[in-house]
Amino acid sequence: DADVTQTPRNRITKTGKRIMLECSQTKGHDRMYWYRQDPGLGLRLIYYSFDVKDINKGEISDGYSVSRQAQAKFSLSLESAIPNQTALYFCATSDPLKAAYEQYFGPGTRLTVT
């Protein structure tokens, strides 16, 4: 089984809809991250969480919110989706006790907003 899983893997939604992307991990890592990737723009950090009670905005948090339900679960919500949120979304984890900056990525969610 994969260590970091993301659901759904693909999603098409309409402008204005609320959508939630979910991430689960079995690695036992405390730190979790949400990124989006757009062609030509690379990976950009949306939100990150160093533990269940510590959630921080990243470079591009506007239009997004997150919830850290447990050490193993970190969800990303788009409250009112817009077409420029069409992108590939990745969840990642890291373990600060071993190698704080080594991040391990989930398989990604391809989101299309029409």
Place this chain on the structure above:
Amino acid sequence: QKEVEQNSGPLSVPEGAIASLNCTYSDRGSQSFFWYRQYSGKSPELIMSIYSNGDKEDGRFTAQLNKASQYVSLLIRDSQPSDSATYLCAVGSQGNLIFGKGTKLSVKP
């Protein structure tokens, strides 16, 4: 604004050749450096980490770090068509990773 710069490519090399990928970074205080490989439509996969000046070898991959020049490189020896991917340079800074936009490598049979 802390930045990580990479040549976007594409970098094309023949099978069996050495591929050389380069990266510069702006945060002089960074201490952790990584190379990720990303196949089209897939997630980034960590392939090398380096923390000290000099070279670090792992199989066909060698990472090189020069903190004084703020420069990181990745050499791939005996390149194979399966190495064709986008390679992302990432630098640790203030608890997070800053990614370059990646260099696309194409290895021609």
